[in-house]
Structure formats: C-alpha cells, structure tokens
Amino acid sequence: xxxxxxxxxxxxxxxxxxxxxxxxxxxxxxxxxxxxxxxxxxxxxxxxxxxxxxxxxxxxxxxxxxxxxxxxxxxxxxxxxxxxxxxxxxxxxxxxxxxxxxxxxxxxxxxxxxxxxxxxxxxxxxxxxxxxxxxxxxxxxxxxxxxxxxxxxxxxxxxxxxxxxxxxxxxxxxxxxxxxxxxxxxxxxxxxxxxxxxxxxxxxxxxxxxxxxxxxxxxxxxxxxxxxxxxxxxxxxxxxxxxxxxxxxxxxxxxxxxxxxxxxxxxxxxxxxxxxxxxxxxxxxxxxxxxxxxxxxxxxxxxxxxxxxxxxxxxxxxxxxxxxxxxxxxxxxxxxxxxxxxxxxxxxxxxxxxxxxxxxxxxxxxxxxxxxxxxxxxxxxxxxxxxxxxxxxxxxxxxxxxxxxxxxxxxxxxxxxxxxxxxxxxxxxxxxxxxxxxxxxxxxxxxxxxxxxxxxxxxxxxxxxxxxxxxxxxxxxxxxxxx
Ligand code: NAD
Numbered sequence: 001x002x003x004x005x006x007x008x009x010x011x012x013x014x015x016x017x018x019x020x021x022x023x024x025x026x027x028x029x030x031x032x033x034x035x036x037x038x039x040x041x042x043x044x045x046x047x048x049x050x051x052x053x054x055x056x057x058x059x060x061x062x063x064x065x066x067x068x069x070x071x072x073x074x075x076x077x078x079x080x081x082x083x084x085x086x087x088x089x090x091x092x093x094x095x096x097x098x099x100x101x102x103x104x105x106x107x108x109x110x111x112x113x114x115x116x117x118x119x120x121x122x123x124x125x126x127x128x129x130x131x132x133x134x135x136x137x138x139x140x141x142x143x144x145x146x147x148x149x150x151x152x153x154x155x156x157x158x159x160x161x162x163x164x165x166x167x168x169x170x171x172x173x174x175x176x177x178x179x180x181x182x183x184x185x186x187x188x189x190x191x192x193x194x195x196x197x198x199x200x201x202x203x204x205x206x207x208x209x210x211x212x213x214x215x216x217x218x219x220x221x222x223x224x225x226x227x228x229x230x231x232x233x234x235x236x237x238x239x240x241x242x243x244x245x246x247x248x249x250x251x252x253x254x255x256x257x258x259x260x261x262x263x264x265x266x267x268x269x270x271x272x273x274x275x276x277x278x279x280x281x282x283x284x285x286x287x288x289x290x291x292x293x294x295x296x297x298x299x300x301x302x303x304x305x306x307x308x309x310x311x312x313x314x315x316x317x318x319x320x321x322x323x324x325x326x327x328x329x330x331x332x333x334x335x336x337x338x339x340x341x342x343x344x345x346x347x348x349x350x351x352x353x354x355x356x357x358x359x360x361x362x363x364x365x366x367x368x369x370x371x372x373x374x375x376x377x378x379x380x381x382x383x384x385x386x387x388x389x390x391x392x393x394x395x396x397x398x399x400x401x402x403x404x405x406x407x408x409x410x411x412x413x414x415x416x417x418x419x420x421x422x423x424x425x426x427x428x429x430x431x432x433x434x435x436x437x438x439x440x441x442x443x444x445x446x447x448x449x450x451x452x453x454x455x456x457x458x459x460x461x462x463x464x465x466x467x468x469x470x471x472x473x474x475x476x477x478x479x480x481x482x483x
Contacts, residue, residue: 002033005181007040007205008188010051011198016040016206024182027094027324028315028363034091035182040206045173045214048202052144052171053220055199060141060169062197068118071163073194074187075111078104081186085155089183090316093154094326094364095279097319107159107187110447110465114163117470121168134481139474141169142246143222146215148236149184150228151177151326152282158184160447161225162191162201164469172201173221175211177228179326208232216240216247223247225464225472227284230384230410230456237459248472249459250284250452252384253412255442256405257287258427260398261295262419265303267439268296271417272390273307275441277368280322281388282330284457285413285435287442289374289381290392291401297394301372304392305350308368311388314359325364325387334366334387341380346371346391376404384410398423406432411454413442434458 004021006013015021016038026032038044059067078085082104089100121139128135147161158174165172176184181203188203204211212232216224216239223246226236233249240247257275259268275287292300316323325331331354338352352369368388374381380391395401405414405427414433418424424438434453435445445451450463462472 002035004036005185007038007044007048008192008201008203009044009048010202011192016044022178024092024180026091027326028317030328030362030364037178037181037205040204040211042210042214044206045204045211046218048173048204049144049214049218049220051199052173052202055197056144056171059171059197059200062169064118064121064167064169067167067169068115070191070194070196071111071118071167072115074190074196075108075115077190077193078111078187079108081190082108085183085186087317088186089155090323092180092182093151094316094323096316096321096323099279100316103153103156106156106447110156110159110163113447114167114469117164117467118167121470121474123476128480132483134479136479138477138479139168140477142473142475144171144173144220145223145225145473146221147172147174148212148215148224148226148228149174149176151179152279152284154180155183155187157227158187160465160469162187165225165473166196166201168470168473170473171199173215174201174203175215176203176205178205178207181205212236213239216245217243219243221245223472226250233459246472247459248462248464250464251457252410253284253286253453253457254289254382254384254408254410255285255287255413255433256289256291256408257414257442258395258401258405258416258418259290259292259296259300260401260416260418260420260423261293263296263417265296265299268300268417269303269307271415271439271441272304273311275415275443276390277308277311277322277388278443280325282326282386283443285443285445287415288385288389288391290390291395291404292392293401294394294396297392301349301370301392304370304390308350308370311368313355313365313367315363322368322388325366328364330386331364331366334385334389337380337383337385337387337389338369341371341374341378341391344378344380345373346378346380347373352389376407382408398426402427402430406430409456412457413437415440415442
C-alpha cells in the first residue's frame with residue numbers, strides 16, 4: 001500500500017472534504033504508486049486560506065529574528081532528512097540521485113539564507129525637508145500569499161518562494177504540482193517540526209482548477225507567486241490582476257547557447273550536453289538551441305552526437321547520467337516534437353526514440369536527441385519542448401548568432417562559448433534574457449542573486465531569490481514624523 005498523505009492546514013494533516021485522492025507514480029517504474037494525496041476541492045482551498053488569514057497578524061508581529069529561527073530550524077530538520085528527501089524526490093520526479101541531492105541541498109541552503117535575511121528587513125532613513133521631522137520607510141509583509149509551483153523542482157522552487165515569504169512575515173497557502181507533491185510535503189513536515197505556528201504555512205494538493213485558481217481569485221489573497229508554463233502563467237497573471245493582487249509569474253524558456261569559432265569545441269559540447277540533457281531536459285533554463293558558427297558547425301555536430309550517445313540512461317536511484325521523463329504525457333510530448341522536427345525538415349542526427357526494453361520497460365525513458373539543419377523559425381526552435389532535445393542552428397557570424405538567440409518569444413537564460421572578450425561583452429549587453437552567461441551552461445543558478453526572465457518567460461514584475469526575492473513579499477510604508 002502506498003503511503004497516503006494529507007493537506008497541511010492550520011497545523012494539521014487532513015484529508016480532502018470528499019476524501020478523494022490521486023496517485024503519484026514512479027516515472028522509472030510507472031506501476032509503482034509511491035504516494036497518494038488529497039484531490040482537494042475549492043472548499044478545502046478556502047479553508048486553508050482562512051487559516052492563513054487568521055494566522056497573519058500574529059506572524060507579522062513576530063520579531064524577524066524569531067521568524068528566522070523557525071526557518072533555520074526547518075532547514076536543519078531538512079538537512080537531517082536529506083537522504084529521505086533525496087530518495088522521495090527521485091521516486092516521484094525521476095531525476096538522478098545526484099541531481100535530487102543537489103536540489104535538496106539547495107532547499108536547505110535557501111532556508112539558511114532567508115533565516116538570516118529575516119533579521120535584516122529594515123528600511124531606509126532620509127533627510128526630511130524641514131526641522132523637527134523624521135522621514136523613513138519600513139518594510140511590511142504583503143499579507144497572505146498563494147504559491148503555485150511546478151513539478152520539475154518540487155522542493156527547491158517551493159523553498160525559494162516559502163522561505164522569503166515567511167521571513168518577511170507573510171502567511172502562505174501553497175499548491176504543489178500533482179505530478180510531484182511528495183517532496184513539498186517533506187518541506188512542510190520540516191516547518192511543522194521546527195515549530196512554525198499553526199496556519200502560517202498551509203499546503204493543499206489537487207487540480208489547477210480546484211486549488212490553483214481559487215488562490216488567484218480569492219479576495220483574501222494579497223499576492224500570487226507562480227512558477228510554471230507560460231500558458232498557465234498568463235491565465236494566473238490575468239486572473240490575479242483582475243482583483244489587483246500583486247502577481248509574479250516565472251515561466252517557460254527556449255534557451256540558446258551560442259558557440260563561436262574561438263571556443264574549444266569539446267568544452268562547448270560539455271556545456272551544451274549538461275545544459276540540454278541534465279534533468280532530462282526538464283529545466284526551464286535547459287539549453288534547447290545550440291547556435292553554432294558555421295566554421296565549427298560540422299565539428300560541433302559530430303562531437304555533440306558522440307556526447308549524446310554516451311549519456312547513460314536509467315532509473316534515477318542508480319544515479320546514471322539521465323533519468324526518465326516525469327510522466328507519460330511529458331514523454332509523449334517530447335516524442336511528438338521529434339516527429340514535428342523531422343516533418344519540418346530538420347535532420348535527426350541521433351536519439352529521440354523511446355526506450356522500452358529490459359529495465360526501461362515500465363519507465364518513461366527517451367534517448368537524448370540532436371537535430372542538425374534546424375531553421376530558427378521551425379517549431380523545434382521556437383516552442384518549449386521540455387525534454388532532452390537539442391536543435392543545432394547554423395550562424396554565419398556573431399551578429400547573426402545574436403540575432404538568432406534573440407529571435408524567440410522567450411527570454412529566460414542564454415549563454416555564449418567564446419574566448420573573444422568583445423563577443424562575450426557584446427553578448428551580455430545585447431542578449432534578451434534575464435540570465436546571461438559566458439562559458440557556462442544555461443542551467444544552474446546561485447541562490448543569492450536575482451533570478452527571472454524577460455519577454456514571455458516572466459511577468460518581469462519582480463525577481464526571485466537573493467535580496468530581490470524579498471521584494472515581492474513586502475510592501476513599503478513611508479513614514480513622516482513631525483515632533
Ligand atoms: P504548469 O503550468 O502546467 O503547472 C504549474 C502549476 O500551476 C501546477 O501546480 C498546476 O497544477 C497549476 N495550475 C494549473 N492550472 C492552473 C490554473 N488555472 N490556475 C492556477 N494554477 C494552475 O507547469 P508544469 O508542467 O508543472 O511545469 C513545467 C513548466 O514550468 C515549464 O514550462 C517550465 O519552463 C516552467 N518552469 C519555469 C521556471 C522558472 O523559474 N522560469 C522554473 C521551473 C519550471
């Protein structure tokens with residue numbers, strides 16, 4: 001019997017009002033149900049919102065260092081449970097053990113970081129335009145916020161929203177993605193064990209319509225922080241804006257890495273391989289377009305194919321190079337894009353087939369795919385695939401490469417591989433992306449600097465992580481004193 005878990009509402013684990021549940025499956029072995037979670041209703045979501053609203057004043061007036069102490073203890077609790085959390089993450093999302101351990105460590109570090117930040121919220125003091133006056137600002141919590149998260153980083157993303165929200169004195173209702181709610185559950189168990197007061201953070205599982213949508217509509221919700229697809233994020237932003245909620249959406253990407261002739265081609269291949277096939281290509285920042293100068297194009301394609309064919313694929317618990325897709329629908333979507341690319345005239349150099357024999361039989365495995373001869377206006381170069389598929393596009397010079405890099409509706413992460421300083425600096429200045437890198441993969445983020453996208457990758461209202469991560473969750477009050 002799989003473990004059955006509840007919603008976390010007002011400090012209690014409880015089933016949905018209908019007692020309905022849904023199954024979470026192991027992507028490496030779809031016959032294995034790893035857990036069941038409440039298939040909650042709008043009424044369950046509203047109860048969680050009420051609990052969060054009731055807890056708001058007390059949590060907001062709790063001194064910052066005390067709030068920080070709870071976050072610190074929750075991070076320590078997660079550290080003590082790191083192996084459990086890592087294995088739970090692998091079993092529901094499919095990523096490799098190393099990738100999962102890195103993600104859990106990220107959540108631990110995020111809690112430690114914002115535990116400290118809770119002491120430092122502060123404000124500014126300015127010179128008043130008159131005698132016997134004081135002029136200053138103070139940062140206050142936004143209030144009660146909704147947090148809606150995707151399945152692909154099911155512990156790190158909830159952590160990077162929850163920790164700054166709680167540090168700043170907000171109360172929270174979180175909605176994890178249904179493909180991977182089990183890692184988020186551990187985060188809430190850690191907060192509970194750390195002594196977080198009842199109602200301050202709540203988690204409700206279920207569909208986007210019954211749990212996600214009410215968070216964007218309810219009058220008591222002051223802000224919505226969403227990460228997920230551009231399609232859903234657009235609806236979230238529009239709905240939340242109707243009632244003038246503060247809203248932040250971080251969404252999809254179609255991230256380019258430019259390879260110039262001065263690059264070491266082997267290094268470029270390592271960078272692209274890690275960026276495109278790491279986490280099975282299921283990262284918003286995954287490299288999906290290699291824009292390669294014609295002088296090194298053929299050499300690059302040949303080496304990239306060799307790299308793709310060397311990727312060891314298997315169950316995440318065995319810690320291969322690449323695990324399965326998270327679900328059958330994600331696998332099918334990748335396979336469909338492989339067909340679309342071929343029908344549009346791109347050349348499939350390697351991979352793109354489902355693996356079905358032996359240990360692959362019951363999992364959602366696909367070989368990493370490399371396409372050459374891709375035009376940037378093909379769907380494979382414009383739409384987010386969210387799988388291990390790399391489109392290699394030919395550029396006839398630096399300006400052309402930059403133009404191709406920017407010729408996308410997305411703008412999340414972008415990198416260039418070059419030894420030419422002018423190319424590197426010009427790229428950093430002109431690329432239309434929220435994250436720009438030189439000689440690095442498009443994936444991989446530091447937690448203490450801002451993260452977010454341009455164009456359709458983000459509402460671009462606020463950034464996440466670092467100091468900027470607190471901005472979304474605070475309001476500024478300007479104070480005038482006359483004595
Ligand atoms: P998704 O958009 O399908 O779902 C995201 C969340 O929204 C889920 O919890 C879902 O249940 C919920 N939801 C669905 N309908 C809703 C509605 N009408 N109202 C409110 N909530 C609703 O995304 P996904 O498949 O879980 O995740 C993959 C996507 O996330 C990719 O596009 C990826 O690029 C993106 N992503 C972006 C970032 C980033 O920081 N930019 C990070 C990770 C993932």
